[in-house]
Amino acid sequence: MQALVIIDMQLEIQRRIETGLDHVNPGTPTRIAALADAFRHRGLPVLHVRHADQNPASAFHPASAGHGPMPCAEAQEGEAVFVKSTSSAFASTDLADHLxxxxxxxxxxxxxxAGFCVNSTVRAGADLGFEMTVLRDAILGFGLPDAGLSARTVLDVTLALLEADFARVLPTAEVLARIDADSFDLAD
Incomplete structure (x- = not known):
């Protein structure tokens, strides 16, 4: 069985976009909303991962306004929400056992x-034996200006490394088309 995993689509991420930080895939929230709707329509699980930092000054602290989910990542009744304190969603939650x-x-x-929590979650999931598919155009990525790396470069390198050994990398449209097919299975 397949599940959609939505990682760290929290209000702090939206704030960073709105401040003009170099980023790629600005259509990610819209694509995630469409994916979640399609998975729900087919009765497939939608899982939510949120980052929580224990530092009260952090924008990801549970009491911070930045900790809440973006509208595209709001969990519906019955959908599992995993709150992590590490980069990988597997390291500090019971996600693997749940799956x-x-x-x-x-x-x-x-x-x-892309280069952080998505990357570490996908690698960990592959190492644990899960078949991972990453949606190339539904992953937000930011630049690393101190390292002289644009958001596009970080995303392209991250996806190339993941595709080389850890995951399939597909466009959202292909996954949505497969969901609409009579037998949705990413194995083929």
């Missing part, structure tokens, strides 16, 4: 941020 109990072995990953 195994539910018989989920293929994950479609969307969210933020």
């Amino acid at each position: 195994r109990r539910a018989g989920i072995h293929r994950l479609v990953v969307a969210g933020a941020v």
